[in-house]
Amino acid sequence: MDWMAWTLPTAIFFGVIALLLLTFTVLAIRFPETPRTGILRIETTRGDRLFITLLGSAFINLAWLGLVGADQWYALILCLIYAVAVFRWV
Amino acid sequence: MTDIRTDAPGRTHDAIPGAVTASPAATTTEAARPRRAARVNGSAIVMGLYLLFLMLPIYWLLNMSLKTNSEILSTFSLWPQNLTLANYETILTDASWYMGYVNSIIYVTLNTVISITVALPAAYAFSRYSFMGDKHLFFWLLTNRMAPPAVFALPFFQLYSSVGLFDTHIAVALAHTLFNVPLAVWILEGFMRGVPREIDETAYIDGYSFPRFFVRIFMPLIASGIGVAAFFCFMFSWVELLLSRTLTSVEAKPIAATMTRTVSASGLDWGVLAAAGVLTIVPGALVIYFVRNYIAKGFALGRV
């Protein structure tokens, strides 16, 4: 495991992702997913929207880093807004 | 274009105007005939040119492989003046060359066996059942087929070095499962969805257990699918250079790496290089006839 060079922040990062996946699995068991068609005009389920959120967040973070540069935390706030939007309208 | 489709429809629409009225029929057929001949030739010319474009470079490689090195460098000729098999002899007698083929074949075979074995049950699951997260899993597999080997080269190098598998055949075989397992799952799923579910249900009613049903009844039904999947696993592992080169140094060095390294080292032995190239085409060329109708399906991950 040494060669993988774990650090606390990356461990937390993967922990959060794992936790999200777990939460959504539990949610899917409790409240079965029903696909719906949103503004992208494709059918999405809750899991799909999670994926769109995560992928989009990655790009938002990169864009923030490239264009603004300072204070990455604001990018995370932006991601949260984006996430809400995705879950509401996509 | 429609005219050259096949002989049969050509004949039928000749017959249609003839059946309706007599006099226009004569004129249409009269007019159509020369036009059809011209069009057939048009297509033939297009295909001829295209195939010529495809074959010329391959012919040139073959041509070079049959020349001596001095002939290659001294005279420019469209075919070998002194036909020689010396280049092939060099490869087949020199261990540093032919071991490249042996190594490649070993890891490619290992990879094909592993990929197909694990992909069969998974593909069955995807084609027959819906379960939680199935679509996401299927998508995730696809991303691995699409992932650039360059991204994985470095971590693979670290991973296999740390577990002591660097420069072994199994390391390359496992590394290639990255894109071959998803490929096999997708292709097999494509074939399996074509098999009616009633067959499964009948077998279960007849008292077959799942493993017996799968091996005895189901696998023979999708035999061509398994063949195609195996062919594509074999091929994608065979043609891959980056990962196999990164994960090996001496013991398991594949032919592809032998070739590139020879170029950079001596750079001049064109005849042997060409012969080595020709020999790598042989496995694909041998089976190509049998898979000709499935090439598109295989490349399109079973979706055509």
Add this chain to the structure above:
Amino acid sequence: MNKTINQKAWFLVLPVLVLVAFSAVIPLMTVVNYSVQDTFGGNQFFWAGLEWFDELLHSERMWDALGRQLAFSAIILAIEVPLGIFVALNMPKKGFWASLCLVLMSLPLLIPWNVVGTIWQIFGRVDIGLLGHTLDKLGISYNYTQDFLAAWATVIVMDVWHWTSLVALLAYAGLQSIPDAYYQAAKIDQASRWKVFRYIELPKMQGVLMIAILLRFMDSFMIYTEPFVVTGGGPGNATTFLSIDLVKMALGQFDLGPAAAFSLMYFLVILLISWVFYTVMTNLDKRDGL
């Protein structure tokens, strides 16, 4: 399609899951870990935060490589897709000639990628290659190791040679699925050749063409071996595409941190395109299912 819901199917998928987790998830996690650290050889790592991402996002090297990559993908798509369709329309439909065409056209697809490079490396050389020699005799100066345009032309022609058949074969498969009745109806309506193509053949090929375009885009987006063998990324950096640049950084210079950051951004783009691909595929399946 009516699939039964059966959570036990997970057991059938488990082997694949374990294997792919081993060969995909662990390496990707490692890449993430490396991307935020610096190393000076050995196994000593130092926290670097987002420094590498920051550096790469502002480095001309990566944007240039990305630009070249996109240009390359765009050019080969612009050539291969129309040419592939054109070839497919001219292929014989049945019998010996159809088989012969299929076999010969499949041949380039099955040649190991480094051999494809070798073939064109030899073919394009002025002293020993047919193409280079002919061009030289015609008075065209052509040297793919020195000249920017020649290098690009060689790499593009090579890719067209290698992969156009794939587009053609897929389009051909689409054409084969059109019932003869459609053509006969068109014949009765005296539809022009163009109209037959526009209103019968093209719509029927739409699905397979979508697959072909996406596949060609993905595969050209991660092209490594062929240009590497022919030009080695040169002259200068003229044909250094994303994968070539990444390998240079990762295995040539062993810059783990920047290479990992590069890999991650590369992978994110791939993930996005894969998702588009998958969405298209499932929509096609659904349409065909109806």
